[in-house]
Amino acid sequence: MKIQFLGAAETTSGACYLVTSHGRQVLVDCGLFHGPQELKQRNYGDFPFEPSGIDAVILTHAHIDHSGLLPKLVKQGFKGPIYATAVTADLCSIMLADSGHIQETEVERKNRKRLRRGQEPLVPIYTVDDADRTMKQFRRMVYDEEVEILPAFRLRFRDAGHILGAATIELWVGDEKRSKLVFSGDLGNMGQPIVQDPTFITEADVLVIESTYGTRIHEDREGRLEHLAEVVKATMQRGGNLLIPAFALGRTQDLLYSLGVLQDDGLIPPLNVYIDSPLATKATEVFQKHAGFFDYETRTMIQAGRSPFESPHVHYTESVQESMRLNSVSGGLVIISASGMADAGRIKHHLKHNLWRKSATVLLVGYQAEGTLGRRLQDGAKKVRIHGEEVRVEAAIETISGFSAHADQRALLNWLRRFRHIGRVFVTHGEKESCHGFAKIIHEELKVPVVVPKMDESFDLKGAEGISTWDSYYRSCHVHDAFAGVVQVTRDASIEYRAVYGLADRRYKVDNTFFTLFNLGSARDFFAKLALARLMDSGRLDQDRPVKWDADIVWEEELRRLVPDQEPWDIVTEEVLRPVQLGQSAYHFLDQRPALAATGYTRIKTGETVDNVYAILAEGLKPQLFSTAHDLRRLWGVLARGDYLPPKVMQTLLASYQHSKIPGFYTVEGKAPGAHVIFGADLQDLWTITVLSNGEEAVQSAFDQLVDCSQGR
Ligand SMILES: [Zn+2]
Numbered sequence: 001m002k003i004q005f006l007g008a009a010e011t012t013s014g015a016c017y018l019v020t021s022h023g024r025q026v027l028v029d030c031g032l033f034h035g036p037q038e039l040k041q042r043n044y045g046d047f048p049f050e051p052s053g054i055d056a057v058i059l060t061h062a063h064i065d066h067s068g069l070l071p072k073l074v075k076q077g078f079k080g081p082i083y084a085t086a087v088t089a090d091l092c093s094i095m096l097a098d099s100g101h102i103q104e105t106e107v108e109r110k111n112r113k114r115l116r117r118g119q120e121p122l123v124p125i126y127t128v129d130d131a132d133r134t135m136k137q138f139r140r141m142v143y144d145e146e147v148e149i150l151p152a153f154r155l156r157f158r159d160a161g162h163i164l165g166a167a168t169i170e171l172w173v174g175d176e177k178r179s180k181l182v183f184s185g186d187l188g189n190m191g192q193p194i195v196q197d198p199t200f201i202t203e204a205d206v207l208v209i210e211s212t213y214g215t216r217i218h219e220d221r222e223g224r225l226e227h228l229a230e231v232v233k234a235t236m237q238r239g240g241n242l243l244i245p246a247f248a249l250g251r252t253q254d255l256l257y258s259l260g261v262l263q264d265d266g267l268i269p270p271l272n273v274y275i276d277s278p279l280a281t282k283a284t285e286v287f288q289k290h291a292g293f294f295d296y297e298t299r300t301m302i303q304a305g306r307s308p309f310e311s312p313h314v315h316y317t318e319s320v321q322e323s324m325r326l327n328s329v330s331g332g333l334v335i336i337s338a339s340g341m342a343d344a345g346r347i348k349h350h351l352k353h354n355l356w357r358k359s360a361t362v363l364l365v366g367y368q369a370e371g372t373l374g375r376r377l378q379d380g381a382k383k384v385r386i387h388g389e390e391v392r393v394e395a396a397i398e399t400i401s402g403f404s405a406h407a408d409q410r411a412l413l414n415w416l417r418r419f420r421h422i423g424r425v426f427v428t429h430g431e432k433e434s435c436h437g438f439a440k441i442i443h444e445e446l447k448v449p450v451v452v453p454k455m456d457e458s459f460d461l462k463g464a465e466g467i468s469t470w471d472s473y474y475r476s477c478h479v480h481d482a483f484a485g486v487v488q489v490t491r492d493a494s495i496e497y498r499a500v501y502g503l504a505d506r507r508y509k510v511d512n513t514f515f516t517l518f519n520l521g522s523a524r525d526f527f528a529k530l531a532l533a534r535l536m537d538s539g540r541l542d543q544d545r546p547v548k549w550d551a552d553i554v555w556e557e558e559l560r561r562l563v564p565d566q567e568p569w570d571i572v573t574e575e576v577l578r579p580v581q582l583g584q585s586a587y588h589f590l591d592q593r594p595a596l597a598a599t600g601y602t603r604i605k606t607g608e609t610v611d612n613v614y615a616i617l618a619e620g621l622k623p624q625l626f627s628t629a630h631d632l633r634r635l636w637g638v639l640a641r642g643d644y645l646p647p648k649v650m651q652t653l654l655a656s657y658q659h660s661k662i663p664g665f666y667t668v669e670g671k672a673p674g675a676h677v678i679f680g681a682d683l684q685d686l687w688t689i690t691v692l693s694n695g696e697e698a699v700q701s702a703f704d705q706l707v708d709c710s711q712g713r
Pocket residue numbers: 061063162186
C-alpha cells in the first residue's frame with residue numbers, strides 16, 4: 001500500500017492524499033490551494049496523477065481547501081464516485097458553484113486586459129457548469145456506517161465536529177489482513193456551537209492528522225462570549241454599527257448562534273443582525289435543512305422556538321439594492337458579511353461607509369493573512385484604500401481570537417489520547433512551524449513514530465510501518481552543494497522523487513521552486529526538430545530529401561531556412577508548445593524574463609556571481625526557451641502516446657538521443673551561459689528524469705545519480 005501527500009503538506013490548503021493498494025487508487029480530498037503564488041500555481045495545469053485512473057474520491061468536508069479542485073478533477077476525466085456526507089454534498093453544491101463563478105469572473109477580468117495587449121485568452125480552472133456536473137458524482141453517506149466502496153476498501157465516516165457535515169475518515173484496506181487508515185479531516189473543538197463534538201477513534205495503523213492550531217491554544221469560550229458582549233454593548237452605546245467580516249460557511253453561523261445566546265441571557269440588547277452574503281445565506285439554509293445534525297443545545301433551542309438562524313431580528317439581504325440600503329444607516333446594526341479577511345465581497349462596501357465613523361466598530365474574528373485589508377486594519381492603519389478611494393479609519397478595531405472551527409493544541413491532544421493503538425502518524429494541514437512543532441509534541445506524548453510529509457512525498461506502508469519511497473531509494477543521492485535547480489523522477493503517472501535546491505535569483509535571494517522557469521539553452525534545438533517533423537508529417541512542408549536528424553547543425557536556423565517567413569520560435573510555439581499544452585513553457589528575451597524565471601548562478605571555480613542577463617551578448621538577440629519539470633514530463637507523456645507524431649517518425653528523430661548505457665532511454669541536454677539542463681525518458685514505461693539548473697555545475701552527476709537510484713528500485 002502506498003500513500004502520497006499531494007497537498008496540505010507543510011501548509012494548510014490543497015488537502016489531497018492518494019492511497020494506492022490492490023491495484024486501486026483512492027483520493028482523500030481534492031482541495032484548492034491558496035496563499036503564496038507558488039502554491040496557487042498548483043491549481044493550474046495537470047494533476048500529478050491521471051484523473052481517469054482514480055477509482056473513488058472520499059471527501060471529508062465542504063470547505064474549499066478540501067473540495068475546491070473536484071470540478072477540475074471531473075473536467076480532466078475522473079468518472080468515479082465522490083463519497084461524502086449528505087450535508088457536505090449539499091454544501092458543496094453551493095460552494096463549488098460559487099468557486100466556479102469566482103474562477104470565471106477572475107479570468108474574464110484578466111482576459112479583457114490580455115486581449116487589449118494581444119495575448120492569448122486564459123481558460124478558467126473550471127466553470128459553474130463543471131461544478132454542477134461534479135455534483136452528479138456525489139454519493140451520500142451517513143455517519144458511523146461501514147460501507148465497502150471498492151473490493152478491499154471499506155469506509156466509515158465519523159463526525160469531526162468542525163463544520164456541519166464534516167467527517168473523520170476510517171478506511172480499512174485489504175482482505176484478510178486489513179490495515180486501518182484514519183484521516184482526521186479538519187477537527188473541531190469540544191463544545192463548539194451548533195455541531196456535535198468530534199467522535200473519538202481508538203485505533204489506527206496509520207493516522208493522518210491536521211495541525212492548523214497544533215502549537216496554539218484558543219481564548220476560552222466563556223471569555224470569548226464576554227468579550228463579544230462587551231464589543232456589542234460599547235458599539236450600541238456609541239450609536240454605531242458593528243461590522244463583522246466572516247467566512248460564509250461555519251463562522252457566520254457560529255456568530256449568529258453566539259449573538260442569539262447572549263441575547264437570550266439578557267447580556268446584550270435586542271439587535272438587528274444583517275447577514276449580507278448570498279453564499280452565507282445559502283449555507284445557512286443548508287444548515288437548517290439538516291437540523292438533525294445539530295448538537296443537543298442547538299436542537300433544544302430550536303424546539304423552544306429560539307432558532308439562532310430565524311428570528312425577527314435576523315435579516316438576510318438578498319438583492320444588491322437591499323445591501324446598499326444598509327449603507328445609509330449610521331448606527332444600531334450588526335452586519336456580518338464576507339469575505340472573512342475583508343479583501344473581497346460586500347463587506348468592503350460596508351467598511352467604506354463605516355470606517356470613518358468614530359461610533360462604528362469592526363470586529364475581526366478570524367485569521368487575517370498578510371496583505372489583506374483585514375490585516376491592515378488589525379495592524380492599526382490610519383487610512384486604507386477601498387475601491388480606489390482613500391478612507392480614514394476612525395472606527396474601533398477589535399479582535400476576538402478563538403472563533404475558530406479548528407481544534408487547538410489542547411483539543412487535538414485530547415482527541416489523540418483516546419487512541420489505544422496508533423502505528424504511525426503523519427502530520428499535515430498546518431503551517432510549517434505548526435506541523436513540525438506538533439509532530440514533536442505527539443512524539444513526546446505518545447511515543448509513536450511521527451512524520452511530517454513533504455509536498456508530493458510518497459510512502460510505502462507495510463502494516464503500521466511507513467517508509468518514504470523517496471528516503472529509501474534516494475537516500476544515497478548527494479546532490480552537490482553547488483547545484484541550483486530542480487530534479488524530478490517520474491514513473492507512469494506518479495512522481496517518484498522531486499527536490500528543489502538553491503536560489504533562482506541570488507541578488508534578491510529568491511528560492512527556486514517547482515514552478516521556477518529554467519532556460520533550456522541549446523535544448524531548444526530538440527523543440528525545433530519536433531516542430532519540423534510535425535510540419536513535414538502533416539504535409540505542410542514539402543521536403544524532397546529525407547532529413548538527417550543527427551546532423552550537427554543549428555536546427556532553429558534550419559527551420560528558418562525552410563520556413564523563411566516565420567520566426568522559428570513562433571513555429572515551435574504553434575507546433576509544439578500549444579498542441580502539447582506546455583502552459584508554463586515559453587520563449588523569453590533574456591532582458592524580459594518573467595518573475596518566475598531563474599536568473600543568477602555562480603561559477604564555482606572562480607566564485608564569481610554572474611547574472612545570465614550577460615548571456616545576451618553570447619546568445620545574440622534570440623529569445624530563449626524556458627520550461628519547468630512539470631511541462632517536460634508532460635512533453636514526454638504526449639510523445640509516448642503516439643498521436644502527436646507517428647511512432648516511426650518519433651523513433652528516427654530520437655535515435656541520436658539514445659542514452660549510452662540504458663537501452664530505450666533518451667536524453668536531451670541543453671546548455672547556455674548560466675544554464676544547464678538534462679531531461680530524458682523511457683517512452684515505454686514513461687519513466688522520466690529531469691534535471692534543470694540555473695548553474696553550470698553538478699548537473700551531470702545529479703542526473704547520473706538519479707538514474708542509478710531509480711534503476712535500483
Ligand atoms: Zn475546514
